[in-house]
Amino acid sequence: MSRKMKNKVLQNLKIERIATEGKCVGHHEGKVVFVSNVAPGDVVDARVTRGKSSFMEAEAIEIREYSPDRVTPFCAHYGTCGGCKWQHISYELQMSYKRQQVVDQFQRIAKVPLPEIMPIIGARDTRYYRNKLDFTFSNNRWLTREEIDSGVDFERNALGFHVPRRFDKIVDIQHCYLQGSLSNDIRNALRDFALAEQLSFYDIIHQTGLLRNLIIRSTLDEQVMVIVQFGEDDPEGIEKTMQFLKERFPGITSLLYIVNLKKNETFQDLDVHLYAGKDHIVETMEGLRFKIGPKSFYQTNSRQAQRLYEVAREFAGLTGAETVYDLYTGTGTIANFVAKQAKQVIGIEYVAPAIADAKENARQNGLSNTLFYAGDMKEVLNESFVAEHQRPDVVITDPPRAGMHEDVTRTLLALEAAKIVYVSCNPATQARDIALLAEKYEVRRIQPVDMFPQTYHVENVVLLELKEHDDQ
16 A cells, blocks of 8 residues: 555545445445445545555544444443444344355355355343453553543553453453453452552553452352452552452452462463352353353353254264264363263363363263363374274364364364364365365354454354265
């Protein structure tokens, strides 16, 4: 893009539709323009921020005409914290756009014969649906333009979410509509306590400060886990903070803390200290109990996770006689969920602690037909592994956003399981992998599931069936 185009204002740009990653599309002089935080039907003035020979990116600086499909955002932090970016679009349209996202990705990337993509399975709860949130303490609160221009000396300590594309700025969250239970009360009370006690909030630039991170996990029956990360090994400050939480919120099921002196907030390699209560919480799904520890992965929308797994199980069509491979099994949630309908389920996962959780969950639920293995998928799933275990009748795969490694895809082609059920949080990489699997498989069913209302993210489940061999 030429220098003279950057910062140019495109006037009266008609927003036509939603594209990938929630951005909307308009056209200017025959070139595609991607614009964030607008809705199809809006007419806007947009400032160009970036561009290539075939497209431009722009930000709306003024909305000339509002789309009739717009709704009023319900959160005071909308547009600043970076979450819930689709609050300005009705939920019915959100679901329509998410399904269309799957259609577009499969037509553009997979380029294989497709069945009719089924209507998306919407969420019953479009607010307070998350079971886990991470909040960050910071001594560098994001100030609005109005606050800056006012000249008032505002409190700069904050507890909330990162501003998009600003690692060093935190939006101080007063009320979050993503997580119910005690979440908002705990966060606000802890912030107020820390300010009153003059406890230091973390300085991400200089890597100093006592209070660093707050994680709140919850279950459908309102068990609550609270994890506080401290950036300094200060026994007095840690004790004061944890004692406050214990006394103020006696209903916390699991109260834990971590001393993290590293340069990042990940704590898989750190000790987690139990301060009060249990070292875990328990989520229940179809009578199965899943133990969730501080380092456990669990789908962040518990109610929709069950719908997702129900679809995967339905697509698998198990009769009780099948050997199932569950790839990227995590803590074995899907494996344990389908185990009663299978002869045997074998789960593979890279993260060793997750496999320990998977085994424990199977034991807790009295499941004796599951086996779990930890290791790199492309290395574990090889000929000797298959030789040691029975060849799968069904493969269920639920990889991370990056999709499956090409070596794994080649192994699946060699295994020739009768069915592959592919669960994905990224239809683009899913479509890419399915294009490779199309050598031996055909797509039979496609079912989008909405796990994250008010966002552009969509989960998708695809049933692939082995093509009949041509013996001629």
